Structure formats: structure tokens, C-alpha cells
Amino acid sequence: MTEHDYTTFTISDFLEDPDFLRYVKYQFPEDRLFWENWQAAQPENMAAFSAAELQLQLLLSTKPFKTSPGLEANLLATIHQSIAKGNKKLKVSRQKYFWAGGIAASLFVALFISWFFNSTVSIHTAFGERKKIALPDGSEVILNANSTLSYPRAYAWKEKRAVKLDGEAYFKVKHLNQDADQVKPGELFRAQTSTIEVQVLGTTFNIRERRGMAHVALVEGSxxxxxxxxxxxxxxxxxxVVQVNSRNGLLTVEKQGSLQQSAWKDGRLIVNQTTVNEILRNFEDVYGYQVILDDPALGQKKIDGSISIKSEEGLLFTLSQILNVNIQKQGKVIYLKNR
Structure with missing residues (x-):
């Protein structure tokens, strides 16, 4: 169970929380125990909890549908026609309010279901920021800086598990079926960028798409x-490691290098005959600076080893020592000048 301060959650917060979704959908004993204890403490936002629980229960018992623009008008017209047939004014008035209230409630449920099943959750990281994300199926994603992960708000009720990525992320996908010969559509996991589509049952891999190139690095599984x-x-x-050119779609394969591709999640940059220009491009993508070398020839210098990227200052200091340059910052531009 992820640790959250649920006492401050709104209805929307509950509806986007994977632990709450699992509790309502599956009623696992450990989840029931947690939420029963939480309710016993009588938090101030019990109303938000109850409303979110009711809405999810409605979703679980009702298939999603879309309302047409004229539905409300047609329903109200029907109500007025039936009211006109009444004989007593008081009875007509009561029927009007009763049916109008019922239709309004039905419309609210219909609109909520339509919104829930057709909207997405988007999680974005700023420059220099990373986030760990728990998907409703138990899969985990570490989202690198300057990246966006999107998935359907109704992820747990969709026929397939699917997410979209812009930037870089490390995926640890939960297996829902260990038998690869008997796979149902909903048991597959798909991660897509503008350039590639990755399909798995459950495994660990890294995806990066920046500057017109997409890379997939497989750590384990298939x-x-x-x-x-x-x-x-x-x-x-x-x-x-598979590389795909965004411009022409050409796919090439490297047999080794997945650990090098995914080392960023541990705050390291593993380089093997990597040019300074490549390292600086990575720095710019993650921290949002433009880096200018006083001597362009330094950009072709190749470096081997492990460099800490836990902070921009640490990486710049390491490069300044390796290249024997001074660092000068002017706003979002960094100059590396020969000493």
C-alpha cells in the first residue's frame, strides 16, 4: 500500500489513486482492512471518500456510453408530455420534480461515466525532476526529467493496458499471465511514443525518445x-538495445548496452567511447540548459567511465575537470571556456 495522506484527498484524488481503485474493484482482504481502519478514524473528508466509492461502484456495474447533445432536451420534453396528461395540479407538480430529479441524476451519472472513460491522466516532470509512478495494475514507472506519461483514466477497466510516453522512462511491468501461449488482449502491456510501439506481457525495460531518435533497452524478459x-x-x-529513426522509421539493433541506457535512474551516466557532445545533449535534455563549448573540437573528445548526474552542478564539475575548462552561466546558457 502506497503511503499517502488520504485525509486531504478530494474525490478526484481518490479516483486517480491506484490503491483506492484496487480496493473498490477487487476487495482484497488486506485492502479492506486498511480502508476500514482508515474510515474508523473518521477523517474529515469521509464525504469525498464515499462519493468516489459510489461513483466507482456505478462504473463497475454500468457499461460506458456517450450522451448525445439532444438527449437532455428530449428527455425533458418527454417528462413535460407525461406531466400534461395529469389531472391534478399537485400530482402533476410532484411528478415533475420526481422525474426531473431522476433524469438529472441519470444524466450526471452518464456524463461522469463518459468523462471517466474518455479522459486521460497525464504526469509531467520538469527539468531536473524525476517521478515514480504506480499504475493501477501494479506496474511501476520511473519518469525521467522533461518527460510526460499519459494513460486512460479508466486504465483498470480498459480492454488493454496502454500508456503513451514523451521523453524517457524506465518500466517495470507486472505480469498478469505467466502463460505466453494463452494470452488475452487485456494482459498485454503497450507503451507507445510518436516513433515506436513496445508490446510486452511483463518485463523491465527503458524507453527514450529525444532529438529524432527512439531507443528501447531491455533489461529482462522479452x-x-x-x-x-x-x-x-x-x-x-x-x-x-533497439534504435529507431523518427524521420524514416529505420530500426537498428545493438546486442549489448541496456544497463548503460537505464543507468540514469540510479543517478549515473555510464559512458563507453561517448563523445562530449553526446553527454552535453543529454545534460541539455534533462536540465533545460543550452551548453556552448569555447572550443568545438572538445565536443569530439571521447570519454569512458561512470559520471554522476544526480545534480547539474556535479555533472558540470566532472566535465570541467575532464576537459580542463571553466564554467560560466548566463541565464539558461552555460559556457565551457578553456582555462
Missing amino acids: VQVKSVKSGQHYQMKPGN
């Missing part, structure tokens, strides 16, 4: 990568 533009696909093995 992943199928497909180029959206060219249709090329490849079944990856642990350690593989």
Missing part, C-alpha cells in the same frame, strides 16, 4: 518493438 513509420519490428532479448 519485448517486441515496432517502428510506427516503417512497420519494422524486432523481438528483443535481455541486453539488447
Whole structure:
């Protein structure tokens, strides 16, 4: 159970919390015990909890549907016609309010269900920020800086598990079925960017798409990568790195390097004959600066080893020592000048 201060949650907060969703949908004993104890403390926002629980129960018992723009007008017209047939004014008045109230409540439920099933949750990280995200199915995502992860608000009730990524993220997907020969559509997990689509049952992998190139690095398990533009696909093995060009959709495979690709989540940058220009581009993507070298030839210098990227100051200091340069900041521009 993720630790949250549920006493401050609104209805929307409860509806987006994976632990609350699991409790309402599955009623696992440990979840029931937690929420029963929480309610016993009589928090001030019990009304928000009860409203969110009721709305989810309605969702679980009702198939999603969309309301047409003229539905409310037609329903009200029908009400008025039936009211006109009444004989007693008091009875007519009571019927009017009763049916109007019922229709209004039905419309509210219909609109809420339509909104819930057709809206998305988007999580964004600023420059220099990382977030750990728990998806409703128990999968985990570490979202790198300057990135956005989106998924349906009704993720737990969709026929397939699917997310969209802009930037970089490390995925640890939960297996819902260990038998690869008997796979149902809802048991597959799909992660998509503008360039690639990754399909898995449950595994650990890293996706990065920046500057016109997409990379998928498989740490464990099995992943199928497909180029959206060219249709090329490849079944990856642990350690593989697949690169796809966003412009032409060309897919290429490197047999090793997945740990190097995903080291950022541990605050490290592992470089192997990596040019300074590549390192600086990574720095710009993560921290939002423009870096200018006083001597452009330094950009072609190749570096091996492990560099800490837990802070922009630490990375810049390391580079200043390796390249023998001074650092000068002017707003969002950093100059590396020869000593």
C-alpha cells in the first residue's frame, strides 16, 4: 500500500489513486482492512471518500456510453408530455420534480461515466525532476526529467493496458499471465511514443525518445518493438538495445548496452567511447540548459567511465575537470571556456 495522506484527498484524488481503485474493484482482504481502519478514524473528508466509492461502484456495474447533445432536451420534453396528461395540479407538480430529479441524476451519472472513460491522466516532470509512478495494475514507472506519461483514466477497466510516453522512462511491468501461449488482449502491456510501439506481457525495460531518435533497452524478459513509420519490428532479448529513426522509421539493433541506457535512474551516466557532445545533449535534455563549448573540437573528445548526474552542478564539475575548462552561466546558457 502506497503511503499517502488520504485525509486531504478530494474525490478526484481518490479516483486517480491506484490503491483506492484496487480496493473498490477487487476487495482484497488486506485492502479492506486498511480502508476500514482508515474510515474508523473518521477523517474529515469521509464525504469525498464515499462519493468516489459510489461513483466507482456505478462504473463497475454500468457499461460506458456517450450522451448525445439532444438527449437532455428530449428527455425533458418527454417528462413535460407525461406531466400534461395529469389531472391534478399537485400530482402533476410532484411528478415533475420526481422525474426531473431522476433524469438529472441519470444524466450526471452518464456524463461522469463518459468523462471517466474518455479522459486521460497525464504526469509531467520538469527539468531536473524525476517521478515514480504506480499504475493501477501494479506496474511501476520511473519518469525521467522533461518527460510526460499519459494513460486512460479508466486504465483498470480498459480492454488493454496502454500508456503513451514523451521523453524517457524506465518500466517495470507486472505480469498478469505467466502463460505466453494463452494470452488475452487485456494482459498485454503497450507503451507507445510518436516513433515506436513496445508490446510486452511483463518485463523491465527503458524507453527514450529525444532529438529524432527512439531507443528501447531491455533489461529482462522479452519485448517486441515496432517502428510506427516503417512497420519494422524486432523481438528483443535481455541486453539488447533497439534504435529507431523518427524521420524514416529505420530500426537498428545493438546486442549489448541496456544497463548503460537505464543507468540514469540510479543517478549515473555510464559512458563507453561517448563523445562530449553526446553527454552535453543529454545534460541539455534533462536540465533545460543550452551548453556552448569555447572550443568545438572538445565536443569530439571521447570519454569512458561512470559520471554522476544526480545534480547539474556535479555533472558540470566532472566535465570541467575532464576537459580542463571553466564554467560560466548566463541565464539558461552555460559556457565551457578553456582555462
